[in-house]
Each structure stands twice: as C-alpha cells, then as structure tokens.
Amino acid sequence: MDDSSGQEQTVNMVYLPGTFGWTEYGGQYIPYIYRKSEKYISMRMLYTHPMFSSCRNFMHPDIFSACDHMARLPITDFEVRLLNEINLDHCNGIFGNNSFDLQDTVIHISDAYEFYQFIGFCSCKLTRGSKFSSERCSFISINKKCLVPYIVRNDQKLFPDFFFAGETDILETHEEPITGWDLSYLMFCCRLLGIREEFYSGSYLNGILLNDVENAYPYGTEFEECWAKDVKTDDLYSDCPNYFLKK
DSSP states (O other): OOOTTOSEEESOSSOOTTOEEEEEETTEEEEEEEETTEEEEEHHHHHTSHHHHHHHHHSOHHHHHTTTTSOOEEOOHHHHHHHHHIIIIISTTTTOSSOOOTTOEEEEHHHHHHHHHHHHHHHHHHHHGGGSOOSSEEEEEETTTEEEEEEEETTEEEEEGGGGTTOHHHHTSOEEEEOHHHHHHHHHHHHHTTBOGGGTOSSOEEEEEHHHHHHHSOTTOOEEEEOGGGSOOTTTTTTSOOTTBOO
16 A cells, blocks of 8 residues: 555546445555545444544543443445455455455545544543643633633633533533534543533533633632543542533
8 A cells, every 4th residue: 555645545536336446544554445535434443543442441431431422323235345355355354354245334534533532532631641732622620629621712712511510600601512523532531530420411511611611710710721530539529510520
C-alpha cells in the first residue's frame, strides 16, 4: 500500500460497484467501501487495529457503550463478497480467517474516525491523566470543593446541568443540548467521577455555558482547570449536591 499520496488512497475514483479505498489510522491502513459517494468501514476490520485490540482488553465496556449513538448498518450480499475479497485477495487475510457475512456491520467513515479518536483519548487519559492534554473535555474545580466535567464546543465550555440542580439562577440561563460525540466525551468524564449512570445515559444532556455558571456564582469564586485522575475526589462534594454520585 503506497502512502505517498497522503492519508487516503482510492483504488478507483469512479464509484462503481466494488470500488474501495484505504484510510490510515495511526500507521495502519483500513479499507473502506463505497455506498454511492459515501465511504463506510467494516466494524470488524476497524476492531483489528492494535489500539482497539489493546483497549478492549483493559477498558470497561461502558466506555465503548458511550459510542452506541453510531449508526451501525447491516451489509448487503454484494458487500459480503466485496469485504471477503478485500480481506483475502488484497490483505492476505489480516482481518481474520472467518468469512464476513450478513451479521457484519459498517459505520460511516466520519464515525470511524471519531470512534478511533475517542477510544485513543480515553486510553491516554486513563494511563497518563493530565500529562496527556486535550481540548475536547476536562474538569473544572469550583472553590476546590466541587469537580464538574465539561466538553468544549465552538471554543466554549459546556457543563451538564444536573450538577447545578436546585440552583435556580444557573438553570434559568440558556441551555444547549449535548449529543453525539460530545456526549460520549462527557459520559467518559461522568464515569470517572462515579456518577450514577441514570443521570447521563440518555441520548442527550442539557448543557450550561461556563460563562453563565461563573456569572451566577459570587464574586471571587475560584474556577480551576484540573483532571479527575490527578486529584482525590472522595471529599470534593461536601459543599455540592451529591445525589448523583454512586453510593
């Protein structure tokens, strides 16, 4: 597989039946197939990537469950034959000895990329904590008493609103829905804090902007960036509502 042309290489630029190409994740090439002009990747092929193989051995299944919003689509008889041909004739069987069948699924290439990024992020955060920087999500410590997760969207930080239940001034501010991959990152942060799953297991959460939270707190309140793995969380909620924590 010649990667001289960059990240992606297409076998045939005309989207005819049987057209496929290659995309690269962390130095390993994964084939994609076309449905009209859209690209899709086999979940089974994606899972052969060394990072996924490693992470599935030590990560809690709930982390993978945070990606359940991905649309996993069944494959057709023609795609079964195509994936088997790719595996055997073009990849020397590196995607396994078991034949692909109608039980296999594909995801859109954009979801495959986000999935790869998310699992890689979780792996690095679990093993390296704050030593691995990210602009996707983190935590804010409020007066060193309460640790609240946030995600970043459009350069703005969004908190889940259930952390501020009962604080009318904050909840009356503008709320924005948190969905999709933003929600996946927030779910990961919530799990790190030991928050009861019922508070973040839906298809969306309402988010509140950091600026609105800061404006609702008294002058002089300290808002400090941190990462949950680097601090002791046992006593962080003495002055905050803790009904959402696991008992």
